[in-house]
Amino acid sequence: MTSVSSDPLIGHTLEGRYVIHSRIARGGMATVYMATDNRLHRTVAIKAMHPHLAEDPDFRNRFEQEARNAAKLTHPNLVSVLDQGEEGETVYLVMEYLPGITLRELLKQQRFLTTEQTIEVSESILSGLSAAHAAGIIHRDLKPENVLLADDGRIKLADFGLARPASANTGTGQALLGTIAYLSPELVTRGVADKQSDVYAFGIMMFEMLTGEQPFTGDQPMQIAYQHAHDVVPAPSTLSSQSTPELDAIVLWATDKEPEKRPADAAEMLQAVEASHDGPAPDFATKVLGTQVLTTQLPCTTVVDPLPEEQPTPDAPAPAQEAIEPRSATALAYARGRKQRRKGAIMLGIVAGLAAIAAGVGWYFGSGPGSLVTVPELEGLTAEEATQALEGMNLIATTSECYALTTDVGGVVDLDPAPGTRVERESSVNLCISIGPESLETPDLTGLDLEEAQKKINEARFISGKVRAEQFSDQPEGTVLWTSTEDGDELPQMMPEQSVIDVVVSAGQLPEISDLSDAEAREKLAEAGLEIDDELGWLEYSDSVKADRVISAHYPADTMYRGDSVGLVVSRGPELFEIPDVSGMKLQEAIDLLSEAGFEPSTLVPEILRGMAEVKESVPGAGEMAPKGSEVQVKSVISL
Template identity: 50%
Template sequence: MSSSNRDQFIGRTLDSRYRVRAKIARGGMGTVYLGEDLRLSRKVAIKAMHPHMVDDEALVRRFEKEAHAAARLNNPNVVNVHDQGFDGEIPYLVMEYVPGITLRDLLKRQKRLTADQALEISEAVLSGLAAAHQAGFIHRDVKPENIFLANDGRIKVGDFGLARAANTNTTTGQALLGTIAYLSPELITRGVADARSDVYAFGIMLYEMLTGTQPFRGEQAVQVAYMHANQDVPKPSLISRESTPELDELVRWTTLRDPERRPRDAAVVLARLRQLLNGGLEAGTKVISDTAAAPTSVIAGTTKVLDQNTTVQQGSPTQTPPPQAPSQPPAAAGAGGVAGANGIAGAGVATGAASQRSQQAAQRADAAKQRLSPIEVSQLGAEKRAKRGKIMTLVIIALATIVAIVAWWFGQGPGNPNKQLPIVSQPAAAAPAAPATTAPAFSGAVAQLPAASA
């Protein structure tokens, strides 16, 4: 199938089962189509490899192998792979269809996310990655384009099984520039990737969610790669008021250049993130802003991801414990993700976990009155910074005024030693006598006065 008749793929039936309905998107590895599973009467996503890539037999074999591995992943925060096959020489994948937008779409729309949004998405992403890492699987291409936000509230990591093949001598130009923004230093310098490389990519993505920008940018991919290998990721709070000291530390910990000092897998990071959520961010949050038109969905009974009217609420605030060392075993890790009893997964935790947190919050109610949540601390810090900014503005204005007065005094004013002012002689005819007063004595010259009119 040549590029000239690529659209003829639409309308075909693959393996006497999958009817191709419409084209959804085109990426560096292949084209994604909306399809229908005729046997099970459900919508599916079909990703077909680009025809010009099928001549690389090693690439095709790698594509097939990785697809088989991805099909073994079964997690509510992972886009599931249902089937794999060939249409002539073109390999294709049949995947779960997730109607909605990507995290990249949300960042374009909103520029930067709130702390609540970033934490909710992060928990879902880490849940999916933790399941993959426990199964011995590495994503290798974690980025906002591969994070799917479904209309019904689910948050899923996609393109498992495609990343390794797509990143092997096939990614060039702008696609490479977009991918390299999330590559770990060890992958850039040594070409070696493990679960810690996915952790690094997550940390970069968390930074971008909080700030609306990537930490390292350049016109050429080699410039970005050099910065990843030789520079530390800055604190998000330097340019975003959404970040807190806890989130700054989470970004720093997950993006350490030395992989030996980084968390060993996503499960460790997930355990730490849930400590933050249990400590100060227990209430429901909202991922999509009010301007987005999308249906409402309740996740695990506590979190509304796509609610038009729900506002962000804060749970019982507590102090956040210090971060665990990377080598410490996860306190709440596992591959099970955060699926609730209704089977819908997202950024919230299960109903049972939410109930447990509510009980803990009630027990801590008295102590919590004397403490501030991370969000309140962030707001208080922002108010203090604004107040300090106003004071500094007044000080600068006062100093500028003093400098202007001094410059005038010694430049054009009486303080200039080189300036000679004329002395005015008294008029011959004195004015009519006035009551006697004592005139003040002036030393030096006096200002010139206009002549008295007759």
Template identity: 50%
Template sequence: MTTSQTDPMIGRLIDGRYQVRSRIARGGMATVYLATDLRLERRVAIKIMHGHLADDSTFKSRFVQEARSAARLAHPNVVNVFDQGQDSDMAYLVMEYLPGITLRDLLKDYGKLTPEQTIDIMEAVLSGLAAAHKAGIVHRDLKPENVLLADDGRIKIGDFGLARAASANTATGQALLGTIAYLSPELVTRGVADARSDIYALGIMMYEMLTGTQPFHGEQPMQIAYQHANDPVPAPSSVNPAVPPELDELVLWATEKDPDRRPSDAREMLDRLIEAEKSIRGDAVMQPTMVLPPAFAANDGETQIINPAIRQQVASAAPTATDTLSAAARRRRGKGWWLFALVLVLAAVAGGTGWYFGSGPGSLVTVPNVVSQAPAAATATLTNLGFKTAQAQEYSVTVPAGQVSSTDPKAGSAAGRGSTVTLRISQGPKPVTIQPLAGKTLDQATSEITGVGAKVGDTVKQFDPKVPANTVISATRASDGTDISGGGGYFEAATVNLVVSVGPVPDVAGMSVSDAQAALQKVGLETTAGPQSYSDTVDKGNVISAQAQKEGPVHPGDTLALETSKGPEPVPVPDVVGQTWDKAKKALQDAGFQLKYSAAADLLPGAFVVSKVSPSAGTQAPKGSTVTVNFAGF
């Protein structure tokens, strides 16, 4: 049984705008579907609250809160929220659609992750959560199921359904919310959460990523909750010896029982993670810098910064310069001052070079990923990193119009501080024109559609007596059902549905029932017994016609009823006894009978009188059967 047969939401148009296509996931509060935004012609994820919760003001308020919480965040590591509303008694939330998997799926497939993989994912999660904490939002339901790993490499936090303002009283007063395996001790014991509760959940997630298992287990949820409240989280290396000490310390710090001993928010934990990454991966992650004291500054009172290579040169050159200066002082004090001045100049040049390439205009900065952000927000991010910005436009099938669709240089590449990053702003899908499709072969129509960047959607096969097999009968826009058989305007990456002929239904008139069934089954049609009718042309028991059981076109898989012949229809034999042969002959032939009589009667038809017919007058006999005629005197 297919999803469309079991879920009434499939195919439904919500609020006159969102066409539901398929189900993605189902949770305790809502079900998430893949849908098409018909207004902007883009794929979105639409979360619809379960019907039995629609009358519960608490759940509805929590549902609306998710939209408001997520809408306040504009960050590349947080799922974007586009819209929120209500259609009839159904509350819904529209979010960006991210094809991919969750962190839970990844852990199921691989068991545990490497320290490097864990660091990469945690950096993205902490970056998004840091933005939430900065905006005063506590997620309260962090777990691998809510970390989305998109096919294009993006990592985002989703499902802010339990989010609350960090400044508000977040005690539930009811049953504990969130997933028990990631609840902090204060949530278990007092039902109160703040940003540090999110940190505890991240610590448990990090432990699970490094070891492939959760730190606490039990047959009942309360057993696990008790362990969260009372037992310390073990070091990940006790399960997986490959875990480095730096990550052990970070997990233990994040999962302290006392919230005051944890990182205060995601930004503090992210900074510590970056320090641990440098220790684990080496100085290649980020080159340190050195500050020269004012005594060796290029200008009086200024401080100069140099990179490690120049620092080494200065350090190795210092003893030589000192020895030379001492010797020269003993030989000739005047020349010693000249050498000292030379050392100062060299140090100033080295410091200036280090500043230029370390933090000045000559330094390289990684271009951040600002795709799907508003131009103003993207410009602010790049400006804070020292870039200049410019704007250009491009068509995009993945990013809504008005948002950043790409950058030049692209995200992740290195560019000089002060250089220009061009923000390409999406104009939405590119308008295209599709030529007439009706009358073309399926291959020709497919080439025409894909050639302009559109896609072939549903292809329905249909019998048609006038259109050759494998030829397009009609074409419609998948988004709104508009007929575009004769061509028309469209958008790149949009979908076209086709109706294709499979030729005429086979003519089975006159065939035996078994032969007719075989002929129809060969083209994918089923048969059933139909009515029986008289026929002057079809032998008794053979098929007169194959009739569709519903109005409209016939499609492969349909069932046809076979109408069979009962033979010619019986008619009464005319009463011609006592009539002359010329009149009797005409009456019998008009009734459809064959005649058997003496040929002499045709010589003088007006003289011969009928004395008897067999079958007798009034008897029912099939049309075409033979009537024997006798004449008086013969």
């Protein structure tokens, strides 16, 4: 039979849609697979929770929380979650598939990143994390393993499995979540996380990108946790020449022990990283590159104190001042009147401007672009309902037919122009109306091996179902013998697309067990997947198979499958018969009697003298047991 992976999900189709091909990675909570979405014909990544964790309601809720959190986020630097579902014990997410490597793998290859690489990766991560923070989501598990570097150059942040809404108090009240090397001091000491905890974790990641090392290490997790809570992260430049004073300051700012002294969120951190391209901006220098930080953490950097204001020397003449001429009441009144006239002109201009804006708005929404209407979402409605909705918006409905898998016959599958498009009133909108799934010709799979058959099923736009049975036959093991529908009926010539096709494959030939011992025969049948039922077997005389050896297997049906029961026919050896008493008989009479009893008599008396010979005894003797066909020597005497 074609070899199949020990992972039961590989080759399986989830909910009749996602065909799983291979494993990408395995983590503490879930395994990630590469799969094909048969409905949309695209490659996706499937993240399936480990079955033993799916039984735990807490883990299950956290896994489903990831789907909800990620569904809120749409950003070029965040991995998109496309779907979520469960089938039996399998709880899974469907995500976009990004061929490439993780930041962890890149660090293993290079040990550390260059300054330019660090800034590029940091800006991408912080850009995606900013979107999460803006949506009120805390990641809580930032680490290089969760940063994906795609082959096409995209950088994306993944795995919101530990994420929590920032609006909720994020105290865990249980074991700390997240990787210990990136936990913030407040998570270690109080078990509480917020956006600034993510910022701290990113600061540790940035330190690792620049130096190739984590700032805190130890033999035990508690040793590392203690250092996070009590020790200060050193400047990256103390370990690596890739860092700059600006990057040193960013790392130290992000990893401050006190959360309120860190950047408020990823967006503020992103601004600092972007500013590091050309040196710190003035406000950034005040906040991050302050004298205290740089003199205590960066002794190699000098900050020049601001110059004191210039004071006049006692001998120097004071600066000349303009003489202020007193103003009369008349002059003040004139000035006040001029100011009022200026204010009136300004107000007149404002009113005129508002009038122009109002006229423009009237034009925009009357006969200008504002007169356009937005094509509504109508998928799933009946053709009649959708037509009425369009007519109510002064749009003209036209219809066409199209195949659809999930929309009932007569329902709207798609619109042209697409929903959300702005069009002029009285424009035509085409409604694509479902006529059900497309009927396709079913493929001929007989004689193919299982892997080829499954590939051909998918190529024909059907779903590869299960191996319904493994039947013993003359065909090689794993060869498809026949196909059926999901209900077990004979496969018709035409079926709707995405219908399930099951197969029956060959289990190879039935094992040969003749002349084996009982134990050897049982072992060989078990290896072939057959069950031994002693009630189906018996003992039987055999002239060719020794006693206690297996003559054959008893198969109760003409067609046998793996898992069926068989019996053993075991030899009792040859059947024995009693040798008749021929003593005192004439020799010829004795020979005839022994022959009739099934034995082979022999004598030394010539045939011409047998009429005068009388039997004295036989060997074996009378009453002894011997198989039919055995030789019996007849001893006799001749009477003259």
